[in-house]
Amino acid sequence: MMTISSSFVKFKLDVTHNYAVGEGFTKHVSDGEQQWMIRCYPRGFWEDDDGEYITLGVGLLAKSNSHKFIVHAYLMTKDGGASVASIRSTNRTYPIKKSSNFYGYGVLLRHFVKRADLESMYVIDGMATIVCGIVIFANGEIEPGPIPVPHSNLGEQLGVMVGCDDSSDVSFSVDGEIFHAHRAVFAARSPVFKAELLGSMAEATMSCITIHDIDRMTFRAMRHFIYTDMLPTWDESSSSTEQFQKLFVAADRYALDRLKLMCAQKLWENMSVQMVATTLGYADMYHCPELKSRCLDFLMAESNFRKVAVTDGYLELKQDFPSVMEEIKKRIET
Missing domain, CATH: 3.30.710.10 (Potassium Channel Kv1.1; Chain A)
Incomplete structure (x- = not known):
């Protein structure tokens, strides 16, 4: 696959806010070519998860239907580093919208992280920092590029x-x-x-x-x-x-x-x-x-x-x- 673009965004999660299951907030991102949004559910999206997990949903609006993308997400530790243990990635997408100008796709990280792990490892002054990135690829196999040939001398x-x-x-x-x-x-x-x-x-x-x-x-x-x-x-x-x-x-x-x-x-x-x-x-x-x-x-x-x-x-x-x-x-x- 050939990378077309990539974007990363950092946002705060207020763990002191009393979210209900299925409630959350949205972060919008644009890299000039594609638009995408992150939907964070601090107590998860489904009732049968009992509010134990944070769920992340990512939606992409693209001008082409020939793209695939991978979502990466992780938490920042208290000392400001990336938590390797919290890294989650997925490329399992599903259609969410189609219009005359855009194609919409979604990715879901249902069990991003357990809420029980937040306080001890990631929360500072009631806030946890989440980093989410999206890497967009051209769909299909990429043919080998041309063999470089020097200019004639x-x-x-x-x-x-x-x-x-x-x-x-x-x-x-x-x-x-x-x-x-x-x-x-x-x-x-x-x-x-x-x-x-x-x-x-x-x-x-x-x-x-x-x-x-x-x-x-x-x-x-x-x-x-x-x-x-x-x-x-x-x-x-x-x-x-x-x-x-x-x-x-x-x-x-x-x-x-x-x-x-x-x-x-x-x-x-x-x-x-x-x-x-x-x-x-x-x-x-x-x-x-x-x-x-x-x-x-x-x-x-x-x-x-x-x-x-x-x-x-x-x-x-x-x-x-x-x-x-x-x-x-x-x-x-x-």
Whole structure:
């Protein structure tokens, strides 16, 4: 059984009060999910017990009929400890109520404790302290839980291979710097590299391939992603924004779609009045509708548009991206 909730309550019994058989008092308890009540009969509930026993009744109102529960009750000794001898438990339940919203169940501890034992062991200043607890379980057998499986650390393991000269089988010459790599890893990550390195292109047989139009920092960042599936760590500055723009372009060139969207998110996080027009041009040129729509929304905000319209980036946007300007014009008109 699986435990759903448990609650315990402590209450006082005034042994000097002259209760009749079948008379008692009630204690209400709620744990936020279930409601339950304790009914204490200081001289018992049935006449044939001759008033010799204290009887406890516990009722549960639950929102489900698929629960079972166990009731525990005991007395506190005079020195404040729990009386092991008085502990009583039961899980024998019976229905007591059913409505459209709740299911009611009851448990009875008919012979909880003999009244003759109270005075000598449990009563202080005419009061005995009773502790009652209820533990609620899900009904039915609980299937074994899943075997814990650690999170994948493939990126960390492959990351160890970055730049390993002894195991690499291809090199890239970028902006005067040599980067060692592994054909299989690059080919698995990028369909463009796969065609170059494992296909019929000339690069498939070359031990060192020269990459043009990408600077060394951008290629290093792209290689880091290829092995680890993570972005490099760059300071939050205007230079990092420029680096993410370059990495965005490289990701598009090599069909690294996840990297492209990760860069798009970084560009969006660093969006500003000064950068939005330039970023909008990148989003349009390199086919990133997710970034483009956000740039347009940012640009069209009334508080931003007038400031953006006087930037150099916006003037370049007007000159180089007439289709984007048409979209902006339509938004203004609507």
